Amino acid sequence: MHVVTYDRPTVVTVSVAEPHFNRSVLIAKNSTSTIVLNSTYMLSGNQISKSAITVISNEDITVVALNGRSKTYDTFLTLPTTALGTKYYIITYSVDSLYNVKQFAIANSNAHVVITIRVCGSLSFNGTKYSDKKSFSFLMETNEVVQFQSQTDLTGTKIVASKPVAVFSGDQCITVPPSNCDHIGENLYPVDKWSDSFIIFPLMKKKKQDIITIVASENDTTVNVHAETGDKQLLLQESAHRNLTVTGGIALSSDKPIMLIYFFTGGSNSIVSTFDPFLLTVIPSIFFSNSYAFVTMQSLFNYLLVISLGHNSADIDLDGAPLSAYPLEILTFAGFTAARIYLGETGRRHVISHHSAHFAIYVYGIGRAESYGYPMGNIQSPVKEEKWGSLTCLPQAAVYTLPSSVLVSAKLSTADVHLIDPMCHADQKDENWVIITAPFNSCGTTIVNETGKIAYFNIVYGTAPQTSIHRLQIKLNCEMLTVENITMAFVPRTLYTSHVGHYNVSFTLFQSEAFNDPVLDFPYEVELNRTLYVQMKAETTDKGVEIFTESCVSVPSLSGNIVAYTIIENGCARDPTLRSHQSSDPREQRFSFHVFKFHDYPKVYVLCEVMICHKGSLPNRCAQGCFPAKHKRALRTQDNKVKSARLSQGPIVFRRDFEGGSSLESVLQMLSRKQKW
Numbered sequence: 142m143h144v145v146t147y148d149r150p151t152v153v154t155v156s157v158a159e160p161h162f163n164r165s166v167l168i169a170k171n172s173t174s175t176i177v178l179n180s181t182y183m184l185s186g187n188q189i190s191k192s193a194i195t196v197i198s199n200e201d202i203t204v205v206a207l208n209g210r211s212k213t214y215d216t217f218l219t220l221p222t223t224a225l226g227t228k229y230y231i232i233t234y235s236v237d238s239l240y241n242v243k244q245f246a247i248a249n250s251n252a253h254v255v256i257t258i259r260v261c262g263s264l265s266f267n268g269t270k271y272s273d274k275k276s277f278s279f280l281m282e283t284n285e286v287v288q289f290q291s292q293t294d295l296t297g298t299k300i301v302a303s304k305p306v307a308v309f310s311g312d313q314c315i316t317v318p319p320s321n322c323d324h325i326g327e328n329l330y331p332v333d334k335w336s337d338s339f340i341i342f343p344l345m346k347k348k349k350q351d352i353i354t355i356v357a358s359e360n361d362t363t364v365n366v367h368a369e370t371g372d373k374q375l376l377l378q379e380s381a382h383r384n385l386t387v388t389g390g391i392a393l394s395s396d397k398p399i400m401l402i403y404f405f406t407g408g409s410n411s412i413v414s415t416f417d418p419f420l421l422t423v424i425p426s427i428f429f430s431n432s433y434a435f436v437t438m439q440s441l442f443n444y445l446l447v448i449s450l451g452h453n454s455a456d457i458d459l460d461g462a463p464l465s466a467y468p469l470e471i472l473t474f475a476g477f478t479a480a481r482i483y484l485g486e487t488g489r490r491h492v493i494s495h496h497s498a499h500f501a502i503y504v505y506g507i508g509r510a511e512s513y514g515y516p517m518g519n520i521q522s523p524v525k526e527e528k529w530g531s532l533t534c535l536p537q538a539a540v541y542t543l544p545s546s547v548l549v550s551a552k553l554s555t556a557d558v559h560l561i562d563p564m565c566h567a568d569q570k571d572e573n574w575v576i577i578t579a580p581f582n583s584c585g586t587t588i589v590n591e592t593g594k595i596a597y598f599n600i601v602y603g604t605a606p607q608t609s610i611h612r613l614q615i616k617l618n619c620e621m622l623t624v625e626n627i628t629m630a631f632v633p634r635t636l637y638t639s640h641v642g643h644y645n646v647s648f649t650l651f652q653s654e655a656f657n658d659p660v661l662d663f664p665y666e667v668e669l670n671r672t673l674y675v676q677m678k679a680e681t682t683d684k685g686v687e688i689f690t691e692s693c694v695s696v697p698s699l700s701g702n703i704v705a706y707t708i709i710e711n712g713c714a715r716d717p718t719l720r721s722h723q724s725s726d727p728r729e730q731r732f733s734f735h736v737f738k739f740h741d742y743p744k745v746y747v748l749c750e751v752m753i754c755h756k757g758s759l760p761n762r763c764a765q766g767c768f769p770a771k772h773k774r775a776l777r778t779q780d781n782k783v784k785s786a787r788l789s790q791g792p793i794v795f796r797r798d799f800e801g802g803s804s805l806e807s808v809l810q811m812l813s814r815k816q817k818w
Contacts, residue, residue, distance in 0.1 A: 142155070142175070142176050142177075142178075142194075142196070142204055142205065142206045142207065142219075143173055143174075143175055143204070143205040143206075143207065143436045144166075144168060144173060144174050144175075144176065144196075144198075144202055144203070144204055145172075145173045145202060145203040145204075145205070145434050145435065145436055145490060146168050146169065146170055146171060146172055146173070146174075146200065146202055146434075147170065147171065147200070147201055147202070147434060147608075148170055148171065148605050148608045149170050149200045149201075150167065150168060150169050150170045150200070151167075151168055151170075151198045151199055151200035151202060152165055152166070152167050152168075152198070152199055153165070153166050153168055153174070153176075153196065153197070153198045153202060154166075154196070154197045154198075155176050155178075155194065155195070155196050156194075156195050156197075157178070157182055157191075157192055157193070157194055157195070157284075158191040158192070158193070158284040159190065159191040159192055160181055160182065160192070162178065162182065164176060168202075171434075171490075171492075172490060173436050173489070173490040178194065182194070184246060184286065184288040185288075186288070186290060187264075187265055187266060187288060187289050187290055188287070188288060189279075189281070189285055189286070189287040190285065190286060190287075191282075191284050191285055191286075192284075192286055193248040193249065193250065193284045193285060193286040194248075195250060195284065196219070201612075203218070203434060203435070203517075204218075204219040205217075205218055205219070205435075205436055205515060206218075206219050206328075207438070207513065208324060208326060213322070213323050213324045213417065213510075213511070214324075214417070214419075214438075214441075214508075214511045214512060214513045215311070215323075215324055215325050215326050215419045215420065215512070215513055215514075216419075216438075216513040216514065216515045217309070217326060217327050217328040217420075217421075217515055218328065218515045218516065218517060219307075219328055220307065220328055220330070222250060222305065222307075224331075224334065225305035225306060225307055225331060226305055226330075226331020226332060226333045226334065227301060227302045227303070227304065227305055227306070227331065228299070228300065228301050228302075228331060228332040228333070228358070229299075229300040229308040229329050229331055229332065230296075230297060230298065230299055230300075230329075230332070230356050230358060230380060230400065231245045231261070231295045231296060231297065231298035231299075231300065231308075231310045231329075232296045232310050232327075232329070232354055232356060232382070232400075232402050233245070233294055233295045233296055233310060233311065233312055234294070234296075234312055234315060234325075234404060235293075235294035235296075241292075241312060241314060241315055241316065242290050242291070242292065242312065242313040242314055243262075243290065243291050243292070243293065243294060243295045243311075243312050243313075244288060244289060244290040244291070244295075244310075244311065244312065244313050245288070245289055245295065245298070245308065245309060245310040245311070246286055246287065246288040246289070246308070246309045246310075247281070247286065247287050247300065247302075247306050247307070247308055247309075248285075248286040248306060248307040248308075248309070249281040249282070249283065249284070249285050249286070249302075249304075249306045249307075250283060250284065251283060251304040251305070251306075252282060252283050253280065253282065253303075254280070254281045254282075254302055254303050254304045254306060255278055255279075255280055255281075255302070255303040256278060256279055256280070256281055256287075256300065256301070256302050256303075256306070257276060257277070257278040257300075257301045257302075258271075258276065258277055258278075258289075258298065258299070258300055258301075259274065259275070259276040259298065259299040259301075259380075260272065260273060260274065260275050260276070260277075260295075260298055261273060261274075261294075261295060261296060261297035261298045261299075261380060262291055262293035262294050262295045262296075262298065263291055263293050264289050264291055264295070264298075265291075266279070266289070267279075281306075290313065295310075296354070296356070296382050297356065297380035297381065297382060298380075299380055305331075307328065308328075308329045308331075309326055309327065309328055309329065310326065310327060310329050311324070311325045311326030311327055311420055312324070312325050312326075315418060317349070317406050317407050317418050321417075321510060323407070323417040323418055323510075323512075325404075325418055325419055325420045326420060327402065327420040327421060327422055328422075329400075329422070330400060330422060332358045332398065332400075335358065335398035335399055335400050335425075336398055336399075336425030336426070336427050336428070337394060337395045337396070337397065337398055337399065337425075338393070338394050338395075338425060338426045338427065338589070339391075339392070339393045339394075339401050339423050339424075339425055339426065340390070340391070340392050340393075340426060340448055340474075340475065340477045341353055341387060341390065341391040341392075341393070341401070341403070341423055342389075342390050342391075342446065342448060342472050342474065342477075342479035342481075343387050343388075343389065343472075344403070344405055344444070344446055344481075344503060344505060344514070345405075345410070345444070345481075345505075345507075346410065347408040347409065347410050348408055348409070349406045349407065349408035350386050350387060350388060350406065351386075351387040351403065351404060351405050351406050352384050352385065352386060352387065352403075352404040352406060353384070353385050353387055353391070353401055353402065353403050353404070353423065354382050354383070354384050354385075354401070354402045354404065355375070355377065355382060355383045355384075355385070355393070355399055355400070355401055356377075356380075356381075356382045356399060356400040356401075356402070357377035357378065357379060357380070357381055357382070357397070357399055358379060358380070358397075358398065358399075358400075359379055359397045359398075360378050360379045361376065361378070361397075362376070362377045362378070362379075362395055362396065362397040362399060363375070363376055363395060363396045363397075364376075364377060364383075364393060364394075364395045364399060365393065365394045365395070366385065366391065366392075366393055367391070367392040367393070367394075367475060368385075368388070368389065368390070368391045368392075369388065369389035369390050369391075369474060370388055370389065377399075387403075389474065390472065390473075390474025390475060390477070390479075391474075392474070392475040392477075400422075401422070401423035402420060402421070402422060402423065403420070403421050403422070403423050403503075403514075404418065404420055405418055405419045405420070405421070405505070405512065405514055406418050407419075407512060410507075412442055412507070413442065413507050413508060413509060414509070415509065415510055416507035416508060416509070416510070416511065416512045417507075417510055417511055417512040418512065419505070419512045419513055419514040420514075421503060421505075421514045421515055421516045422516050423516070424501040424503075424516045424517070424518035425518070426501075427598075427616075428501070428518030428519055429449075429499035429500055429501050429518065429519070430499055430500075430501075430518065430519035430611075431494060431495045431496070431497060431498060431499050431500070431561075432492070432493070432494035432495070432611070433492070433493050433494070433502055433517045434490060434491070434492050435490070435491055435493070435502065435504050435517055436488065436489065436490050436491070436504075437484055437485075437487065437488050437489060437491065437504065437506065438488045438506050438513055439486075439487065439488030440486060440488070440508065441486060441488075441506035441507060441508040441511060441512075441513070442483070442485075442486060442506055442507050442508065443483075443484040443485060443486065443487075443488075443504070443505075443506040444481060444482065444483055444484060444504075444505050444506060444507075445459075445481075445482045445484055445491075445493075445502060445503070445504055445505075446479060446480070446481050446482075446502065446503040446505070447464065447479065447480040447482065447493065447500055447501075447502050448477055448478070448479045448500055448501045448502075448503075449477065449478055449480075449495075449498060449499075449500035449501075450476065450477055450478075450498065450499075450500075451476060451477075451478065452478055453478070453495060453498035453500065454471070454478045454480045454500070456495055456496070456498070457480075457493060457494070457495045457498070457500065458493065458494055458495070459482070459491065459492075459493045460491055460492060460493075461492075464480050464482060467482045467483065467484070468482065468483045469481060469482045469483070496563060497561050497562050497563055497585055499561070501516065501517070501518055502516070502517045503515075503516050503517075504516075504517065519614070530542045530543040530544055530547075530574075532617060532618075532619075534619035534620075536680055536681055536682075537580060537581060537582075537681065537682045537683075538578050538579055538580045538581060539578070539579040539581075539586075539597065539599060539617045539619045540576065540577075540578050540579075541576070541577050541578075541579070541601055541615065541617055542570065542574055542575070542576050543558070543567070543574065543575045543576070543577070543601070543615075544573065544574060544575075545569075545572065545573055545574060545575055546573075547613065548575065548603065548613075551603055551612040551613050552605075552612070553603045553604075553605070553612060553613060554606075555567050555568065555569045555575050557603055557604055557605070557606060558575060558577060558601060558602070558603050558613065559577075559601075559602055559604065560577065560579050560584045560585055560586075560599050560600065560601060560602070561584065561585025561586070561587075561599055561600050561602075562583070562584045562585040563602075563604075564584075565577075565578075565579070565583075565584035565585070567601075577601055579597075579599040579601075579617055580682070581597045581619070581681070581682065581683045582682055582683055582684070584599060585599055585600075586598065586599045587599070588683075588685065588755055595620070595686070595753060595754075595755050596618055596619065596620045597617075597618070597619045597620075597683075598616065598617065598618055599616075599617045600614060600615065600616050600617065601613065601614070601615040601617060602614055646677065646678070646679055646680070646688070646751055646753070647676075647677070647678045647680055648675070648676075648677055648749065649675070649676045649678070650673060650674065650675060650676075651674040651675075651676060652674070653674060654672075654674055654722055654733065656674060656676060656722065656724075656731060671735065671736045672718075672733050672734070672735055672736070673733060673734060673735075673736055674722070674731070674733045675731065675732055675733065675734075675747075676724075676729060676730070676731045677690055677729070677730045677731075677749070677751055678726075678728055678729045678730075679728045679729075679753055680728075681728065683755075684727075684728070685755050685756050686727070686728050686753060686754070686755055686756075687727040687728065687753070687754045687755065687756055687763040687764075688727070688728055688729065688730050688751060688752070688753060688754075688763070689712065689730060689751070689752040689754065689762060689763035689766075690709055690712070690730055690732070690749055690750070690751055690752075691709070691711065691712055691750040691751065691752050691762070692707075692709050692710055692711065692712075692749065692750045693707075693708040693709040693747055693748065693749040693750075694706060694707050694708060694747070694748050695708060695737070695745055695746065695747050695748075696745075696746050696748060697745060697746070698746070706737075708734060708747070709732075709749075711767065711768040711769070712762075712765070712766055712767045712768055713767035713768065713769055714767075716734050716735075718734045718735040719732060719733070719734045720732060720733050720734070727756065727763075
């Protein structure tokens with residue numbers, strides 16, 4: 142195994158319970174060291190043993206495990222114990238081969254862990270054979286590891302543990318012509334580290350195309366595939382998988398978290414006549430980082446694939462030089478850039494970084510009947526708010542408050558704490574607390590459009606002085622729900638707003654189509670056939686936000702099944718007097734309609750459903766506009782649609798018309814309430 146250090150020297154101890162192994166190594170800062178365990182510690186067959194390998198360090202390190210013999214290699218990036226989980230899904234590959242044995246292993250460092258396995262395919266354990274969809278459980282103790290092997294494809298096999306464990310999956314011997322029998326394996330991500338947004342580029346130009354495998358952990362998972370060859374949508378059930386051929390750039394998004402595995406199928410090119418397959422995990426975009434230290438392998442042709450958003454690759458440095466100083470190919474797709482770089486045949490430590498932009502890297506190499514590959518991202522362990530502080534989402538920014546004691550323990554000062562944009566620093570609030578503000582429109586804050594919400598992301602870094610090493614990293618995430626139900630009477634308290642996530646949505650009445658004379662005085666007398674001017678507005682400094690009124694109905698009461706009159710439906714005008722009014726600000730929507738009343742009802746309310754979108758994600762509901770209904774809807778009976786986040790004001794009480802008169806005198810009975818959604 143290759144151990145990579147950062148800005149501090151460290152003592153690394155590697156141990157195995159049985160057969161006994163214990164070795165401690167002092168490794169200098171910014172260097173790498175190799176620790177070798179021979180075949181005595183290799184697993185075989187279906188067995189439980191106490192041969193789990195434990196690696197302990199008193200400083201941050203990266204461990205790249207190489208499992209290799211002559212003419213068969215593969216590597217994986219080992220996950221730290223803080224990134225392990227309790228639920229996994231196995232992935233193997235089924236090809237026509239005499240010795241194609243599929244396998245996975247579970248390693249445990251905790252006491253008394255119950256493991257439950259639900260089989261896809263078939264497995265044998267303790268003399269009992271378990272067929273497809275059968276489950277069995279067993280107990281694992283500290284430092285134990287168990288391996289399972291099968292002739293059938295095990296993809297989709299589910300593992301649930303009572304405490305976090307590490308899971309490794311692959312094939313003992315896979316043959317993809319023209320290569321011979323080759324071992325492939327990967328340290329799998331637990332389900333709680335899966336994500337919903339990925340970008341993929343081919344690792345290498347070659348005749349034999351590679352494969353990505355998508356695995357779902359929930360029923361009815363929708364996966365949208367945007368590829369150079371065309372777009373498609375997939376529907377996966379829990380534990381199901383789909384394979385896609387990598388012919389060019391691919392962008393994937395899903396409505397529920399998924400796992401992606403890249404199967405490099407081997408092949409040949411002008412440099413190597415025959416090279417073997419390998420497996421690696423596709424890094425979700427949420428795990429991109431701005432600095433990595435990695436290691437290449439000796440006597441192999443080593444490559445690096447760097448994937449970044451936009452054209453940020455131009456400012457990425459590799460070992461102190463810009464990427465353009467190296468032999469490289471540039472690929473672009475879906476707003477991302479991939480740089481494929483040749484690193485030579487030397488095994489050594491490398492450092493790649495950008496001053497602020499985040500990216501992912503894939504390290505791989507090929508040789509005669511050999512290959513290896515591993516990904517690098519930045520998987521953060523869950524942060525407990527009571528330890529690290531608290532996040533407040535305001536309408537224009539995220540504000541994070543951090544205990545000063547955290548900086549002291551990390552040997553950092555307030556000046557070392559910054560956002561993605563390193564020019565945005567923290568401030569000392571008092572002797573006990575540090576505060577940092579991430580505006581939604583600057584400081585590197587990014588916008589992600591997800592199902593049902595708009596999310597703003599930034600990251601708080603604590604960077605060791607004069608280095609690119611982060612000793613503190615906390616992800617900030619402020620979300621805004623994209624659907625809001627607003628209730629308002631014809632006589633409102635103006636500028637009364639609803640808190641949606643971290644935004645305010647206002648529903649305001651004006652006296653004229655100039656929209657510069659809001660209703661301020663109450664009671665506000667409204668006559669029949671008079672025009673009401675309405676403005677919906679998302680109160681935010683983010684100019685990319687858009688607002689769209691999906692539906693509006695008027696009702697004489699807010700309780701029970703009531704007669705309702707539709708004003709707007711599916712974004713389309715249903716009231717013949719409805720008129721739209723243009724606004725130069727997409728955060729505003731304006732319209733008007735004539736005042737009316739229900740027969741025998743003295744009160745009138747308006748209930749509206751408002752959609753919040755972001756113009757950076759198209760198509761979106763705001764951009765689609767009117768969706769005509771298939772049949773006419775006029776007066777109808779409807780349940781109360783006011784949800785937990787709502788505004789209620791009024792009602793208006795209409796007195797009887799005076800004989801010969803045309804005006805209505807309204808008496809406002811004020812009722813106001815506001816709830817957080």
